[in-house]
Amino acid sequence: MIRQKLASLVEKALLSARTAGVLRSESFPLVLIDLPANELHGDFACNIAMQLARPERKSPRQIADLLLSHLEDSEALLQHAEVAGPGFINFFIAPSAWQGCLKIIDAAGSAFGNCATGNGRKAQVEFVSANPTGPLHIGHGRGAAIGDVICRLLTATGWDVTREFYYNDAGAQINNLALSVQSRCMNIEPDDPRWPADGYQGEYIKEVSAAYLAKETVHSDDHQVTAVGDPNDIEAIRRFAVAWLRREQDQDLKAFDVKFDNYFLESSLYSDGKVDATVAAIIAKRHTYQHEGALWLRTTDFGDDKDRVMRKTDGSYTYFVPDVAYHLDKWQRGFVRVVNEQGADHHSTVTRVRAGLQALDEGIPKGWPEYVLHQMVTVMRGGEEVKISKRAGSYVTLRDLIDEVGRDATRFFFVMRKPDSQLVFDIDLAKQQSLDNPVYYIQYAHARICSVFENAHEKGLSISDKSISSEQLRLLETPEELRLIKWLDRLPETVDEAAREFEPHKIVYYLTELAGQFHSYYNKTKVVTDNAELSEARLYLLQQIKQVLRNALALLGVSAPERM
């Protein structure tokens, strides 16, 4: 926040210097305020003078001096500013300006960290989108955690977010599922020659078949399905199995605290005629051709390395065609921003979907929709990799993880690394309630603050009904205290950046640093002392640390316990 104010001061100084005739450039580069690594270089630094050296034909230091002389610090943010090194301007912020930040946090409360970047515009995030052929596995878990945090980040930065889950309730995989359940209904085992090729062998198939034979009723999404119970009715089995597995997945997602606003069925694209309409539109725009009995889309017109088949020789469409129809539908629903969170193994769809949308010539931007592709997750247990095999049924489900290590640690671990990095999920580490486990380290900071407040309350100290004066805040003067405030002040820009880059891990790093600074401060500084004035000031600082911890943890969907 202070950083932003500083940037606008420098911008004004640039304009003022030009008005005075000492700078000549018609336009200036964007003013960036850096955070120096070395504390001797101040709280902030600006390199604008170096960037202007060439166009202005002056030395960087000369320009820096000029800017300083035109700087009008109306809010008294600065204690001191100086030109250093090759032409940096170093800014030293007045302690009173830092102390004032605490009041801003206090006033904003749970909204501190939010901003209005999105300005209420409509955004949609599609994530998880698992087909209902089995329980959610670890990969879906990472997608669910990343997608959910992206939704929370976009909401915090002012976007009107719709969360969507897309799945297929027809097609080869679902047919395979129905056949597997049917076989179980007829007591056919996977090693039986009558067992379907590529059938799903997991234990859950037995549960589905038992529920089907028992004529159970299942609620999923927004409807319910009652089993017919007839092993020969493959269509009834299909409907029931899909509903049963959707319900299973929803229960897992609920346990993970991940919610969706909308479920979208691939089959609806066909039944509503959207697939045919999309294909007709692309043909009309002359981006297709017939070759060897198939219809091809000239994706090479839009950056692909070779053209792709849209309609096979058997008349059916390839998988990316309904995807294009689906995204056209998203566009028509008015989402100016669409984010698709998927596993990186779906990478090849990105170019094809975008190419299909460009071929429609609807004015859809080239980079729309945006993609966040997360890399693979490797699960470690007891120092060994847990192999994942869906068909054999030997894999760790998301539910297993949540049950074993808890929701908070599971969510935290999934977003701890940037999506581009492969993730090693160490189950033993995630389970540990020790200093090795970063999620406990952060939650412990929050619980500790609560504990200090309890202690203060017992000694008759409270700040809940008091307004703290600027005079009193001046007592927060140690390097540790100012450093903490400085870090608290950085939450809004961290959230904005994490949202802009789709990088939830930035919140994790922010929290780890904040918790570390607090633990260090706690160890060194007694908060509740005989000096009531000082104690109140410190409690006020802790109050804001607590608020910021809560806000940032909430962005991750991780709880902030009062006691541990």
Next chain:
RNA sequence: GCGCCUGUAGCUCAGUGGAUAGAGCAUCCGCCUUCUAAGCGGACGGUCGCACGUUCGAGUCGUGCCAGGCGCGCCA
């Protein structure tokens, strides 16, 4: 062979083109009569995969290599 991602301390990973590259773990040495030791302080640890290039300045940008992962079907 082609496309995408990754390569930074022994390990796991941060690092918006800026000044002396950071954190946690591991190893070693310290700290509870004191608001939670699930904590804190210190030490050790680096040719940022390699080579060129752009720049006043490169871990960061470009090109070419090397290594690992994923994907390369008229499968989804």
